[in-house]
Amino acid sequence: MCATPARRRLHTGWSARLSTVAGATLLLLTASGLAVTLGPFHPAVEWGLLIHTVVGIATILPLVWYCAVHWLDYRRYQPSPVVLLGYVAGVGLLVCVGSGAVVTWQGIAGTRMSSIWRQTHLISTFVTLAGALPHVVLLLVRVGNVLPSSIKYVVHSSLLGSVGIVPVALLPLVYAGTKYDDTLPADYHYISGTERPFAPSLAKTSTGGALDARTLAGSRSCGTSRCHSEIVKEWLPSAHRYAAMDPLFQGIQQTMAKQNGPESTRYCGGCHDPISLFSGTKNIFVANLTGLQGYQEGVSCLACHSIRDTDLKGNASYTVTRPTEYLWQWKTDGAGRIARDFLIRTYPNEHNRLSKRLFKTPQYCAACHKQFIDAEVNRIGWVQLQNQYDNWANSHWNRKGDPRKTVECRECHMPLVASSDPSAGDTSDYNRSPNDGRHRSHRFIAANQLVPALQKLEGWQEQVQLTEEWLQGRRRIPEIEEKWAKGPIVKIGLDLGTDRRRGIIPIRVVLTSNKVGHDYPTGPLDMIQSWVELHVTDPHGREIFSTGTRDAQNFIAPGTFLFKAEPVDQHGNLIDRHNLWEMVGVRFRRALFPAYSDTVEYQVSCSGLSDVRGAQAPGEGDHRHFQIPKPTRPGRYTVVASLQYRKVDQFLVNYLLGPRSGITARVVEIGRAAATIDVSPDSANDLRLVAISQ
Secondary structure (H helix, E strand, O other): OOOOOOOOOOOOOOOOHHHHHHHHHHHHHHHHHHHHHHOOOOHHHHHHHHHHHHHHHHHHHHHHHHHHHHHHHHOOOOOOHHHHHHHHHHHHHHHHHHHHHHHHHHHHHOOOOOHHHHHHHHHHHHHHHHHHHHHHHHHHHOOOOOHHHHHHHHHHHHHHHHHHHHHHHHHHHHOOOOOOOOOOOOOOOOOOOOOOOOOOOOOEEOOOOOOOHHHOOOHHHHHHHHOOHHHHHHHOOOOOHHHOOOHHHHHHHHHHHHHHOHHHHHHHHHHHOHHHHHHOOOOOOOOOOOOOOOOOOOOOHHHHHOEEEEOOOOOOOEEEOOOOOOOOOOOOOHHHHHHHHHHHHHOOHHHHOOOOHHHHOHHHHHOOOEEEEOHHHHOOOOEEEEEHHHHHHOOOOOOOOOOOOOOOHHHHHOOEEEOOOOOOOOOOOOOOOOOOOEEEOOOOOOOOOHHHHHHOOOOHHHHHHHHHHHHOOOOOOHHHOOOOOOOOOEEEEEEEOOEOOOOEEEEEEEEEEOOOOOOEOOOOOOOOEEEEEEEEEOOOOOEEEEEOOEOOOOOEOOOOOEEEEEEEEOOOOEOOOOOHHHEEEEEEEEOEOOOOEEEEEEEEEOOOOOOOOOOOOOOOOOEEEOOOOOOOOOEEEEEEEEEEEEOOOHHHHHHHHOOOOOOOOOOEEEEEEEEEEEEOOOOOOOEEEEEEEO
């Protein structure tokens, strides 16, 4: 708006209405836009962003029209600092308007904000200010300028612009987000003092107090409007999601509450049910120890992504901080959901704080995947339970300081999958790029195919299929194939020989942990079972010996070679109901450390004897002896050995769900090996190994 001879009629001079509207609009858009960039995260700023967007959409054509008419009014003026500044401001404004339109469209209809367009919008704002402010100031102080009209322009533009700013201050008084009740129940029992309200769990909040159940719930809202819908779909049938709703967990928790009091179940809550734990649900006289808000979520999205600190103690040794809330945070439909999604996309910095390098480290997983019992729980003393982290840390999979040779927890259990999710891409990994079109799967595939099927969770069929593929070592993970082993997770081999003098075939089954990052099996070994099943058939195909079979009630035959643990209480009684709160030690434990092997030996006699010698006691070495009756005719004998796995033994299933429930944990064959032995027609002692196939 340059000075002009009075004889010319100007459409964008000081007194022109179009100039006043343009000035007021630019003032409002600049103030609200810079608040988003430079101001603190606050409901007023969020409301300001919404007003900024609405005003920007409504005035995009008037602003473009103003630039065009203003140029027509002053295009004949000779170049000068004022004119040049005007051109800088005009070009900056047009770029700002165009980039703002793109950013708005991405916020409404896209899934991810383009950082290039966002930066273009911001930079063009500063360019516009750098040109417009001195352009106007120089005109105001220039000699001969019509002061009354210029002052009137400044006053009117400022007042009109302020009309739009007033709602930014008032609207947060109407709605500023969810009002949380971060108080524990009045009858809350502090079993370890007020300094540790959630003991015996080591989990804590950054405030030291409670968190409203809604704080960490609402995981489905993360998947609305094409945001993290792929990740939510993966999480829904995962062990993290059903950690609290698992009927086996529910049964064990109720038993613990009856024996030790409801407050004792806080020990389990930090890892299985943090929403209920932090809201004070696990309390004296409470019947539903898993509160309704968190019952269907277990380890929710925010339960993980709100953790800001962990250590290596285990037992949920982490600190959770309430995540900053956007307006209409928990809406899953309607205008509120649309506005919430728009705010997150166009104002993403606070939301991006939910993703940190901390989540990518094995140490983060250790907070829950490492467990112990101490005197606070068993009233006796410290006992180590499952410990996946230390297993991994001390294994050959951990090459400190060399990520190209190290295989981390997330690389196995959260493999990269093709993705259109906004979180796709990463710059922090050596083998990732910002535009690789992949994200880490949130299925957390491991070894539990029982609960997803039992609960009929969304997508359970695929979860079960992927779990069984994982257990059998058939799951490919391309990004780590060069440093990860190939084949089954546990290799099974047959080592056969002959003892001609005694007419004995020694059978040695060799089990080698091949691609497991921690002990195999791992987890609560008092309920998990993995065992060797062996069958021997004669030349007629008749089975002459077997071990490791299951009866009609799904119980494993006595004397079977088992990987598992047998914990005991202080009186020496077996812990067989997952009543770990009574555990003081173990009388038997057998598992495979990464890359280590274990063996079980059998002996086949062809002497015609038919007695079967019993196995030695657990812990004294395992030698299973059997003898083949003298064959009616010579020929080829077949030996087949397999390694079986199930997540929960049948006794515990029956105890928790009832023997008439008909429920049983699905058995998966991890691997198998077969061999044949020829018996010569001349003598039963003439034994010849033919072939071994695996």
